[in-house]
Amino acid sequence: MNESVDLAVEGESPRGRLLREAAHLFREKGYERTTVRDIAAAVGIQSGSIFHHFRSKEDILYYIMVDTIEEITARMEAELARSTDPVERLRSLIFCELQAVNGQTSEAMAVLVYEWRSLAKERQEQVLKLRDYYEHLWLSVLQECAAAGQIAVDPGILRRLLAGALSWTVTWYRTDGSASLEDLASQALALAVKR
Amino acid sequence: MNESVDLAVEGESPRGRLLREAAHLFREKGYERTTVRDIAAAVGIQSGSIFHHFRSKEDILYYIMVDTIEEITARMEAELARSTDPVERLRSLIFCELQAVNGQTSEAMAVLVYEWRSLAKERQEQVLKLRDYYEHLWLSVLQECAAAGQIAVDPGILRRLLAGALSWTVTWYRTDGSASLEDLASQALALAVKR
Amino acid sequence: MNESVDLAVEGESPRGRLLREAAHLFREKGYERTTVRDIAAAVGIQSGSIFHHFRSKEDILYYIMVDTIEEITARMEAELARSTDPVERLRSLIFCELQAVNGQTSEAMAVLVYEWRSLAKERQEQVLKLRDYYEHLWLSVLQECAAAGQIAVDPGILRRLLAGALSWTVTWYRTDGSASLEDLASQALALAVKR
Amino acid sequence: MNESVDLAVEGESPRGRLLREAAHLFREKGYERTTVRDIAAAVGIQSGSIFHHFRSKEDILYYIMVDTIEEITARMEAELARSTDPVERLRSLIFCELQAVNGQTSEAMAVLVYEWRSLAKERQEQVLKLRDYYEHLWLSVLQECAAAGQIAVDPGILRRLLAGALSWTVTWYRTDGSASLEDLASQALALAVKR
DNA sequence: GATGAATGAGAGTTCATTCAT
DNA sequence: GATGAATGAACTCTCATTCAT
Numbered sequence: 001m002n003e004s005v006d007l008a009v010e011g012e013s014p015r016g017r018l019l020r021e022a023a024h025l026f027r028e029k030g031y032e033r034t035t036v037r038d039i040a041a042a043v044g045i046q047s048g049s050i051f052h053h054f055r056s057k058e059d060i061l062y063y064i065m066v067d068t069i070e071e072i073t074a075r076m077e078a079e080l081a082r083s084t085d086p087v088e089r090l091r092s093l094i095f096c097e098l099q100a101v102n103g104q105t106s107e108a109m110a111v112l113v114y115e116w117r118s119l120a121k122e123r124q125e126q127v128l129k130l131r132d133y134y135e136h137l138w139l140s141v142l143q144e145c146a147a148a149g150q151i152a153v154d155p156g157i158l159r160r161l162l163a164g165a166l167s168w169t170v171t172w173y174r175t176d177g178s179a180s181l182e183d184l185a186s187q188a189l190a191l192a193v194k195r
Numbered sequence: 196m197n198e199s200v201d202l203a204v205e206g207e208s209p210r211g212r213l214l215r216e217a218a219h220l221f222r223e224k225g226y227e228r229t230t231v232r233d234i235a236a237a238v239g240i241q242s243g244s245i246f247h248h249f250r251s252k253e254d255i256l257y258y259i260m261v262d263t264i265e266e267i268t269a270r271m272e273a274e275l276a277r278s279t280d281p282v283e284r285l286r287s288l289i290f291c292e293l294q295a296v297n298g299q300t301s302e303a304m305a306v307l308v309y310e311w312r313s314l315a316k317e318r319q320e321q322v323l324k325l326r327d328y329y330e331h332l333w334l335s336v337l338q339e340c341a342a343a344g345q346i347a348v349d350p351g352i353l354r355r356l357l358a359g360a361l362s363w364t365v366t367w368y369r370t371d372g373s374a375s376l377e378d379l380a381s382q383a384l385a386l387a388v389k390r
Numbered sequence: 391m392n393e394s395v396d397l398a399v400e401g402e403s404p405r406g407r408l409l410r411e412a413a414h415l416f417r418e419k420g421y422e423r424t425t426v427r428d429i430a431a432a433v434g435i436q437s438g439s440i441f442h443h444f445r446s447k448e449d450i451l452y453y454i455m456v457d458t459i460e461e462i463t464a465r466m467e468a469e470l471a472r473s474t475d476p477v478e479r480l481r482s483l484i485f486c487e488l489q490a491v492n493g494q495t496s497e498a499m500a501v502l503v504y505e506w507r508s509l510a511k512e513r514q515e516q517v518l519k520l521r522d523y524y525e526h527l528w529l530s531v532l533q534e535c536a537a538a539g540q541i542a543v544d545p546g547i548l549r550r551l552l553a554g555a556l557s558w559t560v561t562w563y564r565t566d567g568s569a570s571l572e573d574l575a576s577q578a579l580a581l582a583v584k585r
Numbered sequence: 586m587n588e589s590v591d592l593a594v595e596g597e598s599p600r601g602r603l604l605r606e607a608a609h610l611f612r613e614k615g616y617e618r619t620t621v622r623d624i625a626a627a628v629g630i631q632s633g634s635i636f637h638h639f640r641s642k643e644d645i646l647y648y649i650m651v652d653t654i655e656e657i658t659a660r661m662e663a664e665l666a667r668s669t670d671p672v673e674r675l676r677s678l679i680f681c682e683l684q685a686v687n688g689q690t691s692e693a694m695a696v697l698v699y700e701w702r703s704l705a706k707e708r709q710e711q712v713l714k715l716r717d718y719y720e721h722l723w724l725s726v727l728q729e730c731a732a733a734g735q736i737a738v739d740p741g742i743l744r745r746l747l748a749g750a751l752s753w754t755v756t757w758y759r760t761d762g763s764a765s766l767e768d769l770a771s772q773a774l775a776l777a778v779k780r
Numbered sequence: 781g782a783t784g785a786a787t788g789a790g791a792g793t794t795c796a797t798t799c800a801t
Numbered sequence: 802g803a804t805g806a807a808t809g810a811a812c813t814c815t816c817a818t819t820c821a822t
Contacts (some may be wrong), residue, residue, distance in 0.1 A: 052806055168355065174239060435804090543776070555753075636814065
């Protein structure tokens, strides 16, 4: 039970619907303020039935996080494989992260950032391992850019400034606005690389 | 009761200690996971006594937010008054925000960002009014910079990218690290303004 | 369905295995703390399948008790038929009860004693009828002994003191100990009959 | 909180009433079938209030056991101090145990015997320590009797047979019956000692 | 102002039982 | 007969809040 599976792919399985509705509610009301009865109602089952799919409420949170990180990481690796130009690869990362933060996984991403403390210590570490690999991808590309003389700021600090700037977009960027995600990515890229 | 007063100034009043300890706990464990008994224990009183100072637990959260915004805004206005050069004024804003996010008010600032949803709708609006004024200060200065041809990105978008980048520093910047807040402000400024 | 059948004889029928494993678990953890899933797992089937054999969890408890009493009673009657000497017949009863309490039916006997309250009132009465017959056998023999001047205590009270002493052996007697059940029966007989 | 105090002495304290009513219910319906709401209703408080007095439902069970053992042990030691004659001291022990099992502490004693498995392993051991001391008192006196040539059976086995016989009286002895506890003690003593 | 026992609604979780396959 | 997902009532326990002292 509960093997990690791509959130989008498993689509209409009960497990998938549960994770999706839970992510929506966790994002909207916060993990603590969301009751298992809320989740059950959103999925259209009884509260007790939740526990056939997940051992505990925290389990749901955990698998939202794990599934999401794994999905994003896979997408990012696929995108990176398409170019060898450092700046273009950086653009890919920025665009992927903007997509992750503002696209279909946006709610799960928000949960990943905002509900961190609701996870037991032990599980935080397991998620951290996945995150470390993800961050390693970013650092590699930024170091390529630095080696190519394309960025002026220390790669470690730049990654962090970008991480904040990009994840924060979830609080203000709306798809129906004037700027597309591609435009936004370009503007963010402009902050990062020299002329 | 409960008139908003500067968090730092009121120092050792019971109200001030309560707000400070509560902010610390809210930041550490989250608002929902912090019990009034936790707060009472941290201050050294009994749980029932809390309600002589605040009408409810949510009240505590509310006044942490209000006091903090007002304090930061005041400090920012004082700093802005010291120069008329747009770029220097922008540096002041960046530095003030970094200080707010990483200095003594850091825990209260984190609460302001992370515990937003735990506030009742009505009170969210009241805090938003204070925030709007604060954001208005930022936009004015960024527009000055734009008028002076110092920035390449749209002021509205730039403010948001910066807001994310700066507030995110709380997750990684440590005072005991190599870079001072002044250095960090310079690096952030470098992202924002042209050469 | 559910006609009472000798627990030992029905050996490997699903019903028999179910009763045996259930008795083991009820004894070990108590009726309430044992879940039907525990029982199903012990037998190697799924929880839902239990209900093809027994109408309810309580049914299982009931048939453990009924089967056990009937089996013990039958064994005791067979043993009594072998002698006409009152003291020897008393020794038979004592030995049979020690066997019941400490032998293969020991777990079922413990369930009979300890899980009494978990049975619905109505069913308690049905089991009581079987028990009354069993106790009637004891009283007859003790009255024979009294008539023969072999016991000094009132038969009714003596039976009860013996019942307690013998059933309590389950809490301390171990087959691998020094004393055999025959020895133990002799010691108990020594308490009951005059020199 | 929860220091062990004599059940009878603390009489009308909330804690004492809680323990008494809980013992009554645990005895009547069993620990598992008794809900904290049952206990609260019996005491006349709300279910949540229970947890101001005891950390958990199991805590209640634990303190019923501890308080009871300590009370009985104390009473027994006082009684033993009154004579040096081994047989009279044995009569005291038998009488005390009969009183414990059938008197005011009878329900708590039954709980002690029947609800053992509902206690967590760790706590079982703590109660066992108290019980070991209690049993040590019994063994000492039985060894005195053996040394004086008054008993024919091994003290260790005799204690166990007596323990079963005496505790079992709770299932059948009624105060309003013909025999007094003193009579019953004499009959039990007659089983134990020669002539 | 401070206390802390009491409240009572509501939380997460369990589990005997059902039933479509 | 067997399965196992689903049910839904009931459980223990939590906690913000009240109030008599």
